[in-house]
Amino acid sequence: SQTIHQWPATLVQPVGSPLSLECTVEGTSNPNLYWYRQAAGRGLQLLFYSVGIGQISSEVPQNLSASRPQDRQFILSSKKLLLSDSGFYLCAWRLAGPYNEQFFGPGTRLTVL
């Protein structure tokens, strides 16, 4: 069966510090991968998606970046965090094609102070 892992579960970082969140998927090959952010009391905002190794598409310009060094690994990074980067970060995967179920990871709660 497929599983998706995210770490860390929670993170408190000072403004201006770097960020690295990791997501890995098991039990499937060549998934589409996604990073979302959910600010407190708000909906999900798609940040990045990837259809393959090294292929990253950005939905929203910001000080975050994403990388996909391996087929089932997706990393979200920042060189310098802003207060506005606080939120709940979710990684997700689905198989290519329309109307396939999307599976979300457990999320990372990031607080920037």
Add this chain to the structure above:
Amino acid sequence: LAKTTQPISMDSYEGQEVNITCSHNNIATNDYITWYQQFPSQGPRFIIQGYKTKVTNEVASLFIPADRKSSTLSLPRVSLSDTAVYYCLVGDKDSGAGSYQLTFGKGTKLSVIP
């Protein structure tokens, strides 16, 4: 993608049937309707998907009228553990190269009261 409109919040007592209606007047011919559920501090989870008439699974039922301009998610005999945000999604954005994107709105926050 068709815009969706659903109530911001709903309250229900335990044991009642809950119906959440979503309006999507501009639904396209090829669009499916999908519902996701999100518990606090968790990622959304797929509940049900349909194209027309009625779909039922072990969790919920989805009613879609003939004109498909709305849909109703029905949760039978809710319990406290059904307290969550429910998202109605219509269509699936084609980003090319086999990639599709779900577009989440603000959802309906269901609160189940003892």
